[in-house]
Amino acid sequence: MADHMSPLDAAFLDLEDEEPEVSMAISSVAVFEGPAPAPEEFLAAIRARLPLVPRYRQKARQVPLDLGLPVWVDDPAFDLSYHVRRVALAPPGQDTALHDRIGDIMSQRLDRARPLWEYWVIEGLSGGRWALVSKMHHCMVDGDSGPHLYQVIFEESPEGGAEPPPDVWTPAPEPSTLSLAAGALRELLLNPVEQARMIGRALAAPRATVQHVTDTARGLIALAGALWPASGSTLTGPIGGYRRYTVARASLTDVKEIAHRADVTVNEVVLSAISGGFRHLLLQRGEEPHSRAVRSLVPVSVRARGAEGVCENRVSVMLAFLPVHVADPVERLRAVHEHLAELKASGEAQAGEAMTALAGHEPFLPISWGLRLAAHLPQRHIVTVTTNVPGPREPLYLLGRRALEILPYVPIALRLRTGVSIFTYGDQVTFGVTGDYDSAPEVKPFARAIEHELHALSLAHRPNPAPSVVTLLRPKDRRPRRAATRPSTATKAKAADRRLS
Known part of the structure; x- marks a missing residue:
């Protein structure tokens, strides 16, 4: 099979x-x-x-004529x-x-005639x-399965882990092009039978089926509305094949503290910081940071528990507008929280998952043609991609190196x-910023703006300091000094935008 x-x-x-110029490889870089x-x-x-990762x-192999x-x-x-x-x-x-x-x-780009992975050891x-x-x-892994591979290749202690299984791999004979085409034609003939079975399973549980169809329809309506073009800006346009890359860093403890005090999620805190980065970039x-200037594709994992080691993509998506029009970092975080709550309630991610699952029961040829046609259309719906993957909290080792x-x-x-990926390891949150080499050269200022946003949110959500001893012991008959007028949070945010620019 x-x-x-x-x-x-x-x-x-x-x-x-x-x-042809674009590489669709993902990566993570462990610094030892x-x-x-x-x-x-x-x-x-x-x-x-290698026996632990057969995909390596x-x-x-692609089937002739996309059959x-x-x-x-x-x-x-x-x-x-x-x-x-x-x-x-x-x-x-x-580091630069x-x-x-x-x-x-x-x-x-990776060599398509070989297994689609590489390891690069960088010394010095x-x-x-x-x-x-x-x-x-x-095509081999998504953001959630990648970290699992770390735990397969790396160890959890400097002394090493269990001995890997013996390597008894013998390559199976490679199928010919003719046999691949014949197998695809056979599956096309059997496809109506599989679809009939799927319909039979659905009819066996009518109440659950009706609820699933209703939820999926509501999510599809939300997705259709999300495909209205974003406001025009220099954040989208033709790109080449070369990339710029840099990182921003933050303490996971600090980010969790912000999330706790603001009553939001960690994901919403990091998306708010990225929103501030795009506001600074615009x-x-x-350019004017309009409310519909930056729509981000936000992958949502639909990986079932116990499937962490499966080497394939199991994700759906939400299409979220980042509130770059909001100047105040605190108000921007609240806007992210409210918008994501609306998207989750709309069922966008569930609809995307349902459509992906349904595609697995349909002939691949029209799906492939549709994807290729879409790739040639000048899309203005999505401006960036932002991924957030939690990694291991405990240190990892390789050959005794931490x-x-x-x-x-x-x-x-x-x-x-521009794209941003977020990964947590230990007590560090790392933002990896990818930019097109020619059209997005400001990746470093963008990363610094993300760090600045997190610092501003941390300051804004610190607990109120206790009164000083001098204040507590002040004589009652002494008139207090007139307090100086303090700038509002929004005023300070606008001043920060000017400094960063």
Whole structure:
């Protein structure tokens, strides 16, 4: 039996086919304490763990004429040394040089004739550190399954973990193009039978089916309304194949404290900070931050409990307008909270999940053609993508070296010139900012604006300080000084915008 991709996985392959310069690889970068392992030591460690990730030795094969979904097949010529690369930064190896190298690595497309992943060991970081870039095609993993691979490849203690299973892998014979086409035709003939079975299961539970259809219809109406074009700005437009990359950092403890005191979620805090970053970017470019200027695609995991190790995409989406028109950081956070509550109630994510599931029971040919047609249309509905994935709280190790931080990377395509990925590891929240090299050069000021937003939210949500001893002991007959007029939060926010610009 062929191991088929899901329609969503296949969509990422089709999208890359329609945008020849764009790489649809995602990544995370683990920065380790030194020294870096020797080349053969590192290769041996990865080779020993290959049985735990069968997908690492499989390549993608597309079915002729898109008669069926692409399939994963064993690569009889698999060569681990091809997938593990090694480079070094020039002294002094500062973080900016690492970020530039990450941008270079992620600009290059993966070889579609081989398994769709690479590991890059980067030596020469300042402070004796080194980094590991895990680069994988988006058709292979989503944001939630990627962190699980870390826990497979890495260990939870410096002494190492359990011995991996023995490697008894023998590649299965690779199917011919003719056999792939014949299998797809056979599945097309059986498709009406499968659809009849699906209808029979639905009719067996009429009440649940009616409720599911009603919820899905309501969500589809909400999604249709969300496809109204966003306000025009320089945040969208044609993009090239080269990327800029940088990061912003924050304390997870501080972010949780903001969320607790504001009675919102951690996800809403980070989206509010990103909204402030886009507001600064628009103002810096001399553009008006309208209320409908920045609509973000926000992936929502629909991965069932126990499916964390499955290497495929299991996500739906919400389409959220980021409140860049709000100047006050506190009011902006409240606006994010209220807008996301509306989107969750509308059922957008559930409708997207239902449509993706339904696509798995339909012939792939019209789906593929529709995706390719959409890739050629100049979309103005989505301006950016913002992903948020919780990572492990406990430290991870590789060959006895502790991972100091993990930096996320999200690809951009379809005229999206900027994307932001958020990843938590230990007590650090890291924002990975991806920008098109030519049309979004301000990734560093954008990242600093995100940090500034989180600092402003932290200050605004600190508990009121206790009265000083001098105030408590002031004589009753002494007239207090007249308090100076303090600027409002909105006034301070506007002043901050001017300083950042």
